Amino acid sequence: MPKAILTLNAGSSSIKFALYELGGSTQRLLSRGAIEGIGETPRFTARAPDATVLESYAWQHQAARSHEELLQPLLVWITNHLGGEALAGVGHRVVHGGPLFHRPVRIDETVLTALERLVPLAPLHQPHNLAAVKAVARLRPGLPQVACFDTAFHHEMPAVARGLPLPRTYTAAGLRRYGFHGISYEYLAGRLRLLAPTLAKGRVIMAHLGNGASLCALRNGRSIDTTMSFTALDGLMMGTRCGSIDAGVVLYLQQTCGLDVAAVERTLYHDSGLLGVSGISNDMRALLQSQDPRAREAIDLFVYRIVKEIGALASALGGLDALVFSAGIGEHAASIRSEVCDALAWLGVECDGLANDRHEALISTSHSVVRVLVIGTDEEAMIAAHTAELLRKQSLPYPNHGFEERRAS
């Protein structure tokens, strides 16, 4: 019976998963899927690598459901699908690793407690990431769980890129720039090394444009700066998040508009960005199809902020050799890519319209000083690789860890 790794990326409205067979030194994708519609009418879908549906299950009634209740059918399906209990471990996307965690780590009670303390630094993600960890610990005590961090890839950014110009008492307490989407950037850096090894050693900017959006500047495959910072609220405008904003706005919202802390958090994380500016949707597809001028205004601001931040990161890199688009918008929205590229003509970016419309891997012309690429990201594959590596290092079979100790006591 083959051993397998399950990856979980738990968010507020969905839990994305992937199942990999554990080979000698590689992992083979068996299935990918999601539990979607959490908080409304949840449904679970598992697909084969070719996207055919293997299993689909909808809960009967709309209800607030625990992660445990939501993950139970997934674990049962995995057991049946694999022909027995064959999971070797679960790898989680955990968005914030804070100052302590800068590589994947086996999760025990101590690790979990440390990660809980980071919830205020990633209120949109961390509580859901950790709820999935706790649910798996209850459903499958003894099953090894590994946390892979969005922040880890940026850990070695130069000190100047990590700094925040605040009094030392605060920076000493951990207030610094961390950066996110690192699992995605690590995957993309690996893909670029395979596709264009020489280019990968150069000055590269990657644009992860999904619901959350950020840019990463890489030199020789390593992050030297990124647009998100202490929290995943900084940098680019996003689906519902504002991105970089004058800190004075936060004071004004509280002091003059009378918003309390919870209302400020809701405004900046949930009600801003594409949704807030358009008043229509946080979904780029809906905005691109809309005739409403507010949709265009939101898209213009989204593109403008990307272009401006690319200029800033190109300065940090001292020039630019390659620009990589990725994630939902970056991989699929040709018009957004072409608007960004057109505005970067001064930097030597020249987009090939036909290649761009066809979503080809290389979308710059042969004259373009900067190579422009579209690379699909795969955070799940990266999490599976890290989880498998860590479990191998700790050599199978696994010793019992903190969760069981607590249960036994």
Ligand SMILES: Nc1ncnc2c1ncn2[C@@H]1O[C@H](COP(=O)(O)OP(=O)(O)O)[C@@H](O)[C@H]1O
């Ligand atoms: N064909 C498309 N054209 C334009 N935007 C798209 C397309 N497909 C997906 N998107 C956009 O991608 C975004 C979601 O990106 P994704 O990487 O899936 O986000 P996340 O993983 O953070 O949920 C949404 O704004 C969605 O509208």
Ligand SMILES: CC(=O)OP(=O)(O)O
């Ligand atoms: C860190 C972050 O913004 O993640 P996501 O894009 O999944 O919301």
Ligand SMILES: [Mg+2]
């Ligand atoms: Mg994502």
